[in-house]
Amino acid sequence: MDEPGVDPKNVVRIFDTTLRDGEQSPGASLTSAEKIDIARQLARLGVDVIEAGFPAASPDDLEGVRRIAQEVGTADGPIICGLARANKNDIDKAWEAIKDAAKPRIHTFLATSDIHLEHKLRMTREQVVQRTREMVSYARALCEDVEFSPEDAGRSDPGYLVEVLTVAIESGATTLNIPDTVGYLSPDEYGALMEQLIAETPGGDRVIWSVHCHDDLGMATANTLAGLAAGARQAEVTINGIGERAGNTSLEEVVMAIHTRPTFYHLSTNIDTTQLARTSRMVSNFTGIVVQPNKAIVGANAFSHEAGIHQDGMLKHHMTYEIMTPETVGLSQSNLVLGKHSGRHAFRVRLKDLGVELGEDELNQAFDRFKELADKKKLVTDADIEALIADEFYGPEEVFSLAGLQVACGQPGMPTATIKLTGPDGQDHLAAAIGTGPVDAAYQAIDQIIATPATLVEYRVNAITEGIDALGEVTVRIRRNDDDSPRTFGGHGADTDIIVASAKAYLSALNKLLAYTGYQDRKPEGEASTVRVNAAVPAN
Incomplete structure (x- = not known):
C-alpha cells in the first residue's frame, strides 16, 4: 500500500486483465457469476483498473462487463475498462457495457508492426494513422478516459510508433499502452523502447504510459519492471500470469518486486498484498489452471524449505532465506485456526479475516459444512476454510x-x-x-x-x-x-x-x-x- 509522503508520480497503477486477456488462456472459461466474484476480489485486492472483458466478442461478454461495471465500478472502486478493436461497432459495444461504472474506460487497439499490417490488417501505415485518429476521437467523444494500444509494438518501427502515438494523444487518448504482444523483446530492449517513446512523443508528458508484456521467452515480469523503470506508470498484468500462449506478466510478481525492493525501484502500488494468496487461489479454482508449485510468490513451495542448510538458517533467522514473510502475501503460519468446538461467531470473524463476506443464509450453510469438516479433522486451517467456501459458493450454477x-x-x-x-x-x-x-x-x-x-x-x-x-x-x-x-x-x-x-x-x-x-x-x-x-x- 502507499506510504505517507510517497510522490504520486511514483505510484504505479495496476491494470488487471485477468478477466479479459487471462480468460483467453486455453481452458480458462469463466461463468458470469465467477467473473463477478473475481472482480469483487480484485477490487478488494486494490487494483486500479479492471479490464472486465471484450464486449464485442459476444452478447454474454457484453452483459458480463455491464454487470461488473454496475456492481463493482463504484465511486470508491476501480476503473472498469472494456476492450475494443479500432472500429465503431466495438467501441459502441464497449461503451454500452461500461457506461454505468462510476469510472469507465474504453481501451482500443490497432496493430502497428509491418508483419501485422501486411498479413493481418492488409492496411498501409498511412491508413493505420488515419484509423487511429478517427477511432480514438470517436471513443473520446463517448468516454473521457481512453486508452490506446499499438498492438505488437515490440516488433514495430519505433519512429512509426512515435507518429501513431502522437496522433493518439492529439485525438484524446489519456493512457498509451506499449504491448510486447508476442513476448519478443529483452528487458534492455523494452526499457530502451519505453524511454525513446516517452522522450520523443509530443505530448507524452500529458498521458500515462503503460506496459503490457507476454511471457513467450519467460521475460514478461523483467520487461514490465524495465518499462516501469523507464518511466511507465501503469502495469497491465494478470493473476498467476495466466493469458494467451505462455501467459501475461504476473500481477503478484510485479507487485511484490516493487514492495520488496522500494529502495531500488523507488515505486509503490495501491495493492493490499495480504490479499494476493487468496486471489491466486480463487482464480486457479475458477479457471481450473493449477499454479505450479515453484511459482514465485503464490506457489506451494514459495515459502517451503527442505535443504538442511536452509532449514538451519531459517531456524536462526527467517531473513537468511526469505526476502518476504508469508504473512505479507496473505499466507498464515498458524496450523490450527478453528475446531469442532468453535462457534458461529468465531467462524464469522475468521471468514472476515480471510476477506470472505457472506449473507446470513450463506453463513449458516458454510458453518454447517465447516462443522462437518471439523468432525472429520482435528485441525481446520485457513486453506481448508477457503477451499470449503470455494467448493460451496464459487462453483458454476448447478444443473446437476x-x-x-x-x-x-x-x-x-x-x-x-x-x-x-x-x-x-x-x-x-x-x-x-x-x-x-x-x-x-x-x-x-x-x-x-x-x-x-x-x-x-x-x-x-x-x-x-x-x-x-x-x-x-x-x-x-x-x-x-x-x-x-x-x-x-x-x-x-x-x-x-x-x-x-x-x-x-x-x-x-x-x-x-x-x-x-x-x-x-x-x-x-x-x-x-x-x-x-x-x-x-x-x-x-
Whole structure:
C-alpha cells in the first residue's frame, strides 16, 4: 500500500486483465457469476483498473462487463475498462457495457508492426494513422478516459510508433499502452523502447504510459519492471500470469518486486498484498489452471524449505532465506485456526479475516459444512476454510448436483461406483458403473446419467494441508467432443474423501459445459439436444 509522503508520480497503477486477456488462456472459461466474484476480489485486492472483458466478442461478454461495471465500478472502486478493436461497432459495444461504472474506460487497439499490417490488417501505415485518429476521437467523444494500444509494438518501427502515438494523444487518448504482444523483446530492449517513446512523443508528458508484456521467452515480469523503470506508470498484468500462449506478466510478481525492493525501484502500488494468496487461489479454482508449485510468490513451495542448510538458517533467522514473510502475501503460519468446538461467531470473524463476506443464509450453510469438516479433522486451517467456501459458493450454477456416491474397490475385484445425481427437474437419478479405478467408475456412472459428449483431458489431485486427514482438492478439464472449437471447461472440488472431491470436480466442469450450451434454457420437450438426461435410470 502507499506510504505517507510517497510522490504520486511514483505510484504505479495496476491494470488487471485477468478477466479479459487471462480468460483467453486455453481452458480458462469463466461463468458470469465467477467473473463477478473475481472482480469483487480484485477490487478488494486494490487494483486500479479492471479490464472486465471484450464486449464485442459476444452478447454474454457484453452483459458480463455491464454487470461488473454496475456492481463493482463504484465511486470508491476501480476503473472498469472494456476492450475494443479500432472500429465503431466495438467501441459502441464497449461503451454500452461500461457506461454505468462510476469510472469507465474504453481501451482500443490497432496493430502497428509491418508483419501485422501486411498479413493481418492488409492496411498501409498511412491508413493505420488515419484509423487511429478517427477511432480514438470517436471513443473520446463517448468516454473521457481512453486508452490506446499499438498492438505488437515490440516488433514495430519505433519512429512509426512515435507518429501513431502522437496522433493518439492529439485525438484524446489519456493512457498509451506499449504491448510486447508476442513476448519478443529483452528487458534492455523494452526499457530502451519505453524511454525513446516517452522522450520523443509530443505530448507524452500529458498521458500515462503503460506496459503490457507476454511471457513467450519467460521475460514478461523483467520487461514490465524495465518499462516501469523507464518511466511507465501503469502495469497491465494478470493473476498467476495466466493469458494467451505462455501467459501475461504476473500481477503478484510485479507487485511484490516493487514492495520488496522500494529502495531500488523507488515505486509503490495501491495493492493490499495480504490479499494476493487468496486471489491466486480463487482464480486457479475458477479457471481450473493449477499454479505450479515453484511459482514465485503464490506457489506451494514459495515459502517451503527442505535443504538442511536452509532449514538451519531459517531456524536462526527467517531473513537468511526469505526476502518476504508469508504473512505479507496473505499466507498464515498458524496450523490450527478453528475446531469442532468453535462457534458461529468465531467462524464469522475468521471468514472476515480471510476477506470472505457472506449473507446470513450463506453463513449458516458454510458453518454447517465447516462443522462437518471439523468432525472429520482435528485441525481446520485457513486453506481448508477457503477451499470449503470455494467448493460451496464459487462453483458454476448447478444443473446437476451430487446427492450420493458409494464405491467399492481393491484387489482383487472390480472397482464399482454407484452415484445419485439431482437433475434440473428436481428428480434424483441413479447409475452404477465399473471402471479401471474408483474415480473412473464414478465418472462413467456420471456419464450414464448426463449423456453429453465430453472427454476428460486433465485430472489433478492436491492435498491442501498436511496429514492423513488433509482436505483433498481436485481440478479437472474436459473438452466437448462435438464442438469444432478447442474450448475446454475446468472444474474444481474439495472434500476429505478424494473420490467425492473427484466427482464434485467432474460435475463442476460438466455444469459449465451445460451452461455454455444453454442447457438450462431448454424446455424438456422441443428442439433436439446433444445434452440430455438418461431417463432410464430414475431413482424411484
